[in-house]
Amino acid sequence: MGDEKDQDKESVVVVMDTPERTQIATPLSKFEDSPVFNYINSLSPIKPVKSVHFTQTFSALSFASLPSVFTSPHVSSLKDSRFLRRHQFSDPSKPELTSEDAKKTETNEGNPNVTQNPLHPQTEFNSNSVSETSVMQSNRPSNLESRKLSYEAVSPDTINTSKMDNPSSSSIVPFVNNHSANDRIRIESDIEGMDSLHNKVSGCDWDSLISDASELLNFDSPSDTVPYKGSTQTTLDQKPDDKNDNPSEKHEGVSTSLNNFEVGELADDMDNEVGSNLYRGMRRRCLVFEMMGSRRKHLEDISNVPDSSGPVLPNDNSLIPMRTGNGNGNGNGNGNESSRCILPGIGLHLNALASTLVDQKVVKHESSGSGGQLIIAPPSAAYNSIPSGQELVTTMADAPGLENDQSGVVSVTEDVSKALGFVVNEELSQSSPRKKRRRMEHAGETEACKRCNCKKSKCLKLYCECFAAGVYCVEPCSCQECFNKPIHEDTVLQTRKQIESRNPLAFAPKVIKTSDSMQEDESSNTPASARHKRGCNCKKSGCLKKYCECFQGGVGCSINCRCEGCKNTFGRKDGSEMDPEMNVVDECEGNGTDGRFQKMAIHHEVEPISATPPTPSRFGSRQSISMISSSKGKPPRSFLAIGSSASSSQRFGKLNPFKVGIKTAADNKQLQTVGEDKIPEILEENGSPISGVKSCSPNSKRVSPPHSGLGQRSSRKLILQSIPSFPCLTPNSKH
DNA sequence: GAGTTTGAAACT
DNA sequence: CAGTTTCAAACTC
Numbered sequence: 001m002g003d004e005k006d007q008d009k010e011s012v013v014v015v016m017d018t019p020e021r022t023q024i025a026t027p028l029s030k031f032e033d034s035p036v037f038n039y040i041n042s043l044s045p046i047k048p049v050k051s052v053h054f055t056q057t058f059s060a061l062s063f064a065s066l067p068s069v070f071t072s073p074h075v076s077s078l079k080d081s082r083f084l085r086r087h088q089f090s091d092p093s094k095p096e097l098t099s100e101d102a103k104k105t106e107t108n109e110g111n112p113n114v115t116q117n118p119l120h121p122q123t124e125f126n127s128n129s130v131s132e133t134s135v136m137q138s139n140r141p142s143n144l145e146s147r148k149l150s151y152e153a154v155s156p157d158t159i160n161t162s163k164m165d166n167p168s169s170s171s172i173v174p175f176v177n178n179h180s181a182n183d184r185i186r187i188e189s190d191i192e193g194m195d196s197l198h199n200k201v202s203g204c205d206w207d208s209l210i211s212d213a214s215e216l217l218n219f220d221s222p223s224d225t226v227p228y229k230g231s232t233q234t235t236l237d238q239k240p241d242d243k244n245d246n247p248s249e250k251h252e253g254v255s256t257s258l259n260n261f262e263v264g265e266l267a268d269d270m271d272n273e274v275g276s277n278l279y280r281g282m283r284r285r286c287l288v289f290e291m292m293g294s295r296r297k298h299l300e301d302i303s304n305v306p307d308s309s310g311p312v313l314p315n316d317n318s319l320i321p322m323r324t325g326n327g328n329g330n331g332n333g334n335g336n337e338s339s340r341c342i343l344p345g346i347g348l349h350l351n352a353l354a355s356t357l358v359d360q361k362v363v364k365h366e367s368s369g370s371g372g373q374l375i376i377a378p379p380s381a382a383y384n385s386i387p388s389g390q391e392l393v394t395t396m397a398d399a400p401g402l403e404n405d406q407s408g409v410v411s412v413t414e415d416v417s418k419a420l421g422f423v424v425n426e427e428l429s430q431s432s433p434r435k436k437r438r439r440m441e442h443a444g445e446t447e448a449c450k451r452c453n454c455k456k457s458k459c460l461k462l463y464c465e466c467f468a469a470g471v472y473c474v475e476p477c478s479c480q481e482c483f484n485k486p487i488h489e490d491t492v493l494q495t496r497k498q499i500e501s502r503n504p505l506a507f508a509p510k511v512i513k514t515s516d517s518m519q520e521d522e523s524s525n526t527p528a529s530a531r532h533k534r535g536c537n538c539k540k541s542g543c544l545k546k547y548c549e550c551f552q553g554g555v556g557c558s559i560n561c562r563c564e565g566c567k568n569t570f571g572r573k574d575g576s577e578m579d580p581e582m583n584v585v586d587e588c589e590g591n592g593t594d595g596r597f598q599k600m601a602i603h604h605e606v607e608p609i610s611a612t613p614p615t616p617s618r619f620g621s622r623q624s625i626s627m628i629s630s631s632k633g634k635p636p637r638s639f640l641a642i643g644s645s646a647s648s649s650q651r652f653g654k655l656n657p658f659k660v661g662i663k664t665a666a667d668n669k670q671l672q673t674v675g676e677d678k679i680p681e682i683l684e685e686n687g688s689p690i691s692g693v694k695s696c697s698p699n700s701k702r703v704s705p706p707h708s709g710l711g712q713r714s715s716r717k718l719i720l721q722s723i724p725s726f727p728c729l730t731p732n733s734k735h
Numbered sequence: 736g737a738g739t740t741t742g743a744a745a746c747t
Numbered sequence: 748c749a750g751t752t753t754c755a756a757a758c759t760c
Binding site for chain 2: 457461462463468499502503506534536537538539540541545546547548549
């Protein structure tokens, strides 16, 4: 093992030397903590600032505290949490996993090299980081690098280069509790997602990205691909079945790669030799990740043929597709949605994350009832409370039910997470049946990706939800003369800077959960912990409609609010809080908006259920998610962009609790039962309306958060951090 | 889908 | 800081 690993490391090291490495490093945020990571960063002169393009969201660029690219400030903060979560996660996940899966997971843990989530570099990192931390530190660098590469590979460039098998997709699969059938499905979904991604990518500024990526791809893919295949063939135990039609060769490679990942891990444990091969494959796979997309295209055809059992697909989609796009197309609008979202977000950034998150949620539910459920809830919560995707990511990782894949995705999507949060929030926020339906129709678009309809702002003002959320506008957007696109990255960044200069918190999450509040909340259980940074100024809506940002964010009004006739069910400005649940019920009964809340409440209950096993129905998961984030549609925006970075730290704290809850709630049912308690906690942490609902104590809300208002509040120490994060973004813009 | 309402964002 | 305008989402029909 050691020898092979060492070799792998070396190879990885080489990669590191490549300028690309820097980019990769950023995604590694988790690793950042590790000395190795630092060392690598120091070594690499190159900073993949723009390379980050991957992420459509500028947040990633601008925010990336690290090398600009991936490094969303969140990531760094998340790192710790991730590790913790991962460790925790690993344990729970194993039990859930089948014997094979368990083996895989174990191997993964044991082998840092193996990147389970090639698709999502971050996730990979997360997984790796976890494994590494637990297992071997020495390997970290290599893993990281490989992961980075893989991540980059994901970029459109990789797609073009897609010569490699898509280990990434495969990797993703492994994480999830995979059955051969599932893997197939996943692959297919992935492929589809890739296609969509490609398309979207083409739309985006991918040219630059591609150039960068091509280098990376070339760089990584060649070595990786070859070894990988070999490993796959040898190792493919689980699912060689993936289809071996020639056309499917790629497909096979992908599926095999996926299998390999799992197998590889196992093999590592089992056999060093095999493991070594696998590792190589894994690393490369990661790199190949981009390739996945291209392959996926090819595979799509194939995959479609092989099958994709309906039910399974969702899971697959959830895993990766989400990000990339759709995963699958399974049809459901999900596929479309995801694709849409993904495409824009391909970059991985916010949009991608958002989509992925949503998908993940769904997937998780599908894949593992317990894990999925938990995960789902957290993300939504994260969105609500915190803009940063990190929380979501971390939560994802934490969720035991979630498999590495998901976690990986999450991690990757940290930036994306923001976007996801948006999406989720939107979905949730859409609570209004009509819009929800509409959006649902549009699909994941709205959910995964925010959509805007700007006509005069050019999507360069906060009027634009996409821009405000720190994400680039995507296909689904109906905006006119949109400048909020990767092509106009410079403009976007400049504009952001200007806006931030005016208002440093402009891109910060609108709804902030004070870490304090979290703690306080625990005792009080008040959703109040989360509040709108600025407060609302409603005069006619009574803070009972989404016009009210507080309401939209699912948080109660606070002292900061200047609203008139506040009737915010989540908490009135005067301090009298309605019982969130009660309010929800009332509203539901009375108002359409209430309907949202009803859904929310219902979803809470439902989500856990749906989460249970692998119900393919995303809607269930989405709804649940939406419920969580329902009110938060807008907040997510901030999350993605700035907030994510800034709030990440907060998210951490929150995440942890969430994780705990999730873990404890291993069973979806548990979640349900626990639901109120745990979920609320999560929500509270997240600031999700749900939490508010659950938590009755209005006082807590009013007390802790309100005054400071936003980031201003001291309680939101994390928030403050987040604020700085924004600046980071600006730097990126500089790049 | 068009039109209205609403309140945040932007501007003065 | 306050007032006004602009803007796009939310909402209604």
